[in-house]
Amino acid sequence: MGFPGPIRKFLERRYDTEVAEGFLDKQIHKRLPPHTGWLHVFGSLAMLLFISQTLTGIMLLIYYRPTPDEAYKSIQFITGSVHFGWLYRQVHAWGASLMILALVFHMIRTFFMGSYKKPRELTWVTGVLLFLVTITFGFTGYLLPWNQIAFWATTVGTESANKVPVIGAWLQYFLRGGDSVTGETLSRFFVVHVIILPWILAGLIGVHLFLMRACNLATMEDVDAEKKIPSEHGIPFFPVHVAKEGVVAVFLVAVLVTLSVVAPWEIGEPANALSTPAHIKPEWYFLPSYQLLKYFEGEYGAVIGIFACGVPFALLVFWPFLDRGKARHPKKRPIAVGLGLIGLLGALFLGYLGHVSETEQTYFGQRYHIDLLGWPNKIVEGEDAPSEAPH
Numbered sequence: 001m002g003f004p005g006p007i008r009k010f011l012e013r014r015y016d017t018e019v020a021e022g023f024l025d026k027q028i029h030k031r032l033p034p035h036t037g038w039l040h041v042f043g044s045l046a047m048l049l050f051i052s053q054t055l056t057g058i059m060l061l062i063y064y065r066p067t068p069d070e071a072y073k074s075i076q077f078i079t080g081s082v083h084f085g086w087l088y089r090q091v092h093a094w095g096a097s098l099m100i101l102a103l104v105f106h107m108i109r110t111f112f113m114g115s116y117k118k119p120r121e122l123t124w125v126t127g128v129l130l131f132l133v134t135i136t137f138g139f140t141g142y143l144l145p146w147n148q149i150a151f152w153a154t155t156v157g158t159e160s161a162n163k164v165p166v167i168g169a170w171l172q173y174f175l176r177g178g179d180s181v182t183g184e185t186l187s188r189f190f191v192v193h194v195i196i197l198p199w200i201l202a203g204l205i206g207v208h209l210f211l212m213r214a215c216n217l218a219t220m221e222d223v224d225a226e227k228k229i230p231s232e233h234g235i236p237f238f239p240v241h242v243a244k245e246g247v248v249a250v251f252l253v254a255v256l257v258t259l260s261v262v263a264p265w266e267i268g269e270p271a272n273a274l275s276t277p278a279h280i281k282p283e284w285y286f287l288p289s290y291q292l293l294k295y296f297e298g299e300y301g302a303v304i305g306i307f308a309c310g311v312p313f314a315l316l317v318f319w320p321f322l323d324r325g326k327a328r329h330p331k332k333r334p335i336a337v338g339l340g341l342i343g344l345l346g347a348l349f350l351g352y353l354g355h356v357s358e359t360e361q362t363y364f365g366q367r368y369h370i371d372l373l374g375w376p377n378k379i380v381e382g383e384d385a386p387s388e389a390p391h
């Protein structure tokens, strides 16, 4: 593998190309552990989605205007009048959710296979930071269309910042750029979304991939017992793993286009600070924290709630330094696997409660009104469902 003839000659006359070629050669012909398979494509999937988000984001930026007067109209213009504008807006909106989903699967894979253990602790830590940056992307991007749901979800979301001990009031003011969500907030979220976060994410991905390559992918052997992969045993990165990534890329394009056509994200009503919609819910990836916060009311309760939401993330960041066991195989790590499953099922359950709270649902043929805390109340024929004040 190397540069094609004329380009090689041009470069050779000017630079020491051997070093660059040697490096590229090593990366392309790297041998991956024998168990490397389809479960190892979620990281690449997240990266493909980051590339797609960057490209569609640039396209959106051409006509988007970040002011309260123009933001909503500019999105309407993009979807209604610009060639393929509807498509790249949908691909961007769906891509955000799919990227977070890809990261969740990537985390599950690396957690249960024990890939975060020595010497890959920092690969994991940079990964958790990447996850946090990605959900912040989601939070800041959600406001940009300046529609009712986004305006009120951001109002409620930034209200939670007020519950942070000591700096809460300041933090809320800082995030909003004032006492309430206004054009100042839109301007801040816009700058964070299109300038600050993309650079942080791109830089962090670079560090993450460098660390991943420096230690190669983890084998299933115990910590300190990993052997170098002999060339006749390993999976060649090129062409075998790269081919899998190619299949994933094609599949991803198909899924993004299908979702954009079949289940488009509606823009809804423009933001109106004077009319509060009845039930405001955040995006699915914030539902577990949103639901958890509801169980902690009052001055001290709210502080405990913020801790209850923050502790799982702190545990995630430091997990490789807390779990010092040598075994990597899930069968040999019942405690870590058990805790991981409890965390995962807990998040799913809270997310589900957040999703169904303040709605009516049918379970086993019986209608229920689900209250704010997720508790089901039987609806008896002829009686009105209990009403809930907007919050």
Ligand code: HEM
Binding pocket: 039, 040, 041, 042, 043, 044, 046, 047, 050, 103, 106, 107, 110, 115, 116, 120, 123, 124, 125, 126, 127, 128, 129, 130, 131, 205, 208, 212, 216, 217, 218
């Ligand atoms: C934009 C975000 C991310 C990108 C682009 C990314 C990309 C990748 C890629 C391409 C790999 C190689 C193999 C694989 O896919 O499994 C990898 C490995 C790894 N990633 Fe990520 N990743 C991201 C976020 C995360 C997150 C959120 C975590 C966990 C908290 C994480 C932890 C790891 C670990 C521990 C490895 C080493 C796996 C092994 O040695 O088997 N990454 N990452």
